[in-house]
Amino acid sequence: MDTRIEDYAMLGNCRTAALVSREGSIDWLCFPRFDSAACFAALLGTPENGCWQISPEGSIRKVERAYEDGTLILETIFETDTGIAKLIDFMPTSSSHSSVARMVVGMQGHVDFNMNLIIRFGYGRVVPWLERHGEGCFTAVAGPDMLVLRTTVPLESRDQHTTAKFTVHAGQRKVFTLSHQPSHEHVADGYDLGAALASTNYFWREFSDRCPDVGPWTSVVKRSLITLKALTYQPTGGIVAAPTTSLPEQLGGKRNWDYRYCWLRDATMTLLAFMSLGYFEEASAWRTWLTRSVAGSPDQMQIMYGLAGERHLPEFEIPWLSGYEGSQPVRIGNAAATQRQLDIYGEVADAMAQAIKGHLPPHPRIEAIAAVIVPFLEKAWREPDEGIWEIRAERQHFVHSKVMAWVAFDRVATVAETMNNGRRFAQYCRRIANEIHKEVCEKGFNPGLNSFVQHYGSNALDASLLHIVLTGFLPPHDPRVIGTVKAIEERLSRDGLLLRYETETGVDGLPPGEGVFLACSFWLADVYVLQGRYAEAESLFQHLVGLCNDVGLLSEQYDPRLQRMLGNFPQAFSHVGIIDTALNLYRRGQAPAVDRAQT
Secondary structure: OOOOOHEEEEOOOOOEEEEOOOOOOOEEEEEOOOOOOOOEEEHHHHHHHHHEEEEHHHHHHHHEEEEEEOOOOOEEEEEOOOOEEEEEEEEEOOOOOEEEEEEEEEEEEEEEEEEEEEOOHHHHOOOOOOEOOOOEEEEEEOOOEEEOOOOEOOOEEEOOOOEEEEEEEEOOEEEEEEOOOOOOOOOOOOOOOHHHHHHHHHHHHHHHHHOOOOOHHHHHHHHHHHHHHHOOOOOOEEEEOOOEEEEOOOOOOOOOOOOOOHHHHHHHHHHHHHHHOOHHHHHHHHHHHHHOOOOHHHHOOOEEEEEEEEEEOOOOOOOOOHHHOOOOOOOEEOOHHHHOOOOHHHHHHHHHHHHOOOOOOHHHHHHHHHHHHHHHHHHHHHOOOOOOOOOOOOOOOOOOOHHHHHHHHHHHHHOOOOOOOHHHHHHHHHHHHHHHHHHHHOEEEOOOOOEEOEOOOOOOOEHHHHHHHOOOOOOOHHHHHHHHHHHHOOOEEOOOOOOOOOHHOOOOOOOOOOOOEEEHHHHHHHHHHOOHHHHHHHHHHHHHHHOOOOOOOOOEEEEOOOOOOEEOOHHHHHHHHHHHHHHHHHHHOOOOOHHHHOO
């Protein structure tokens, strides 16, 4: 597709999500779950791989769009030579089946529209069988899947497309709904669109109106909060990293991954963002998901799971999709699920400690899980791993992984000290934490560079080293921290934003080259706050927020040279960064630095 990533908006119902372009085309949609096979896959191929476009016929003078305040209801206003019309897109949150609703409303004069629906199940490959099912109702069936289209607009079927031409005058409206259901079931009844719109509006407003005041950052924080909520799979509490797969980290490159799963790392950071804003119901749902998913032997704990805690996420390639702007391969599933990444234990422990600080009701399984993970991690922290960036090459002794192992023992010790008969266990954890701390300071710091390095024996820099100060491993003004921050600024900065690491070193086993990683740049702003560099922190934050598209969404990465978003979109990690940094800036004079670092 030639539509830029930043030209998309997201629709969602806390079960799945759709991406709709400024031109009114839904180019990505997986029914009924985030990780289901797409029925619209034009995002990663061509329109013939599935899309649903509703847009004015002929030339368009102007397009403006925005979400209705506090919601995920998208309004796109088209101005033509003959009039103005509004396209309202949303996914009902109360429907028993996943559905997309689209309403065209005439505002001034008249506007002629075209509707083109191309359904292709199985990631853009399978053409369904289309049948009329009563007045204004049509079904599209392929194997286990059925889509039900309802509209009063007359339709035509031609060349495996479903099309329509219609006109809206001021005050008129035309309505379309597309719902998914299993093909073996009787066609479900339609729903009242007005009632669905009202209930969906209430759902999002009831959620977003609870967002506290964050000063000048309230609106961007609220939009990020809504985005994170939309990436939550409501039936189980799981949180996906992004609703898309294979949007490239480098245009035309091979760094294309499937992010429609629940990473423990990303999800714990999302949980911390929820809790920091007072959203403990979402945090509690995720914690319950966690206790179900990681249950079992600690050496079998995975870095990611499916939406319901599935462990088997096999990775394969889809050859019939050309990839976003020719970026191949298109991947489904994620082989990184089988990797060892030691940092996840620290992130989970930190999240659980913060949950206790936030007075989240205790969970009976958390203490038992900690009791079996700690002895396992006492041995495992000494081993190399694939690290936070999921390298597909030889394992290394990554400094960030060791630091997060220290976090695991430090946070467990802190919690144990508050429990009856927990003193001895706390002392045991402190002893291991001190051992890790000593080794990292000896083996992870390069005196010649005056900086910590990516892994033991390396000269490479890595933005994840910023967590040395963000986690409280070392204080913000420690000379080694100051040297590390300076080295990262000098070697990883591109147009004031940070690369994750130096891909030219070959440590990740992939061809070099990718965009700046937005979450890392937020981390740098957070470090600036902790170091009292408030003007620099605010300037960097303003730069990052300025990269949001017109509806407030961020992808995973950004190309400063091309001034384009890269990577899967929208990305939970990036929106967590907006919330965390906004809170750190807002609260900088209201709380001790160490507390801000750990929230």
